[in-house]
Amino acid sequence: MKNPIENLNKIFDSRIRLGVMSILMVNEEVSFNDLKQMMEVTDGNLASHIVNLEENGFIKVHKGFIGRKTNTTYSITKAGEKAFKEHIEALENMIKGVR
Amino acid sequence: MDSQHQPLETLQDIKRMMERSSRFISLSGWSGISAGICALMGAWAAYLRLKGFLVYHSGRTHQGIYAEESASYNLFIDLMIIAAITFAAALISAFFFTYIRTRRNGVPMWDRTVQRLAWNTILPMAVGGIVILRALELGYYEMVAPGCLIFYGLALVNASKYTLGEVRYLGYGQIILGILNLWIINEGLYFWAAGFGILHIVYGAVMWWKYER
Numbered sequence: 001m002k003n004p005i006e007n008l009n010k011i012f013d014s015r016i017r018l019g020v021m022s023i024l025m026v027n028e029e030v031s032f033n034d035l036k037q038m039m040e041v042t043d044g045n046l047a048s049h050i051v052n053l054e055e056n057g058f059i060k061v062h063k064g065f066i067g068r069k070t071n072t073t074y075s076i077t078k079a080g081e082k083a084f085k086e087h088i089e090a091l092e093n094m095i096k097g098v099r
Numbered sequence: 100m101d102s103q104h105q106p107l108e109t110l111q112d113i114k115r116m117m118e119r120s121s122r123f124i125s126l127s128g129w130s131g132i133s134a135g136i137c138a139l140m141g142a143w144a145a146y147l148r149l150k151g152f153l154v155y156h157s158g159r160t161h162q163g164i165y166a167e168e169s170a171s172y173n174l175f176i177d178l179m180i181i182a183a184i185t186f187a188a189a190l191i192s193a194f195f196f197t198y199i200r201t202r203r204n205g206v207p208m209w210d211r212t213v214q215r216l217a218w219n220t221i222l223p224m225a226v227g228g229i230v231i232l233r234a235l236e237l238g239y240y241e242m243v244a245p246g247c248l249i250f251y252g253l254a255l256v257n258a259s260k261y262t263l264g265e266v267r268y269l270g271y272g273q274i275i276l277g278i279l280n281l282w283i284i285n286e287g288l289y290f291w292a293a294g295f296g297i298l299h300i301v302y303g304a305v306m307w308w309k310y311e312r
Contacts, residue, residue, distance in 0.1 A: 015112065018109065018112060018113060018116075019112070019116050022112075022113040022114075022116035022117045022120075023116050023117070023120040025117060026117045026120060026121040027120055027121055027211075030120070030211075034120075034210065034211050037207065037210060038116070038119060038120050038210075039116075088110070088113065091106045091109055091110050092110070094106045095106050095107055095110070
């Protein structure tokens, strides 16, 4: 029998990473502050998870400015979209397998 | 047991995040109900003013042209004032109920989802407003009610992508009434009251029943 969790992506184990990916799936571009607001996490916590996702090539970072304030936005990459969809599918199959 | 429920929870988490980040879901059903009541009161006030005008003028056939013109000018100004008060009252009350609901849900009132919703509603409505102003200027008074209904309906259909999906059906309702009104002219006030008053109340009540009870 196939291992039902072999397609689960370890990177999406964290709730925060999962949250970032789900938000970026449905929004073209989201700023750091909006992500923070929607997930109710601290700066440092969110930043470290974002670095991880970026290093894996799942999200793209765009640094910009609004006046003098930095405005960093994020968007999902093709690879990120694919990995996330596979992860959701794996989760779904897992639930179907249980029932 | 826990290991079985965890993936289900994760999926629900994903779904919730996707919803919450792309749609403003704290629109209150009471907003619809209150806006509808404001609209009915506004329509009633306009009806009384119009009736008064017609009664007054059918009784006096020998009025000079000048008096006639100034009376209809007064009527026009009064109707515009009624419309402005109705619109402001509906907007403020709708805003108020939605504000209360965002407070209770603990979500911010002014985030990206609201900004997107506001822009996508205001754009078609502003364009419609310009069209209606021009129609008034040209004296096509029959076009005002259908114009309001049609552009408002289009704004709602557009907005439904950024908030509760059911707003779409309210929009369809307004558009249908507006189009019917294009051919059944001179009954504009009734169509206006049905669309802005009754449809809003029905929609608000359904939304309240479904999400807030």
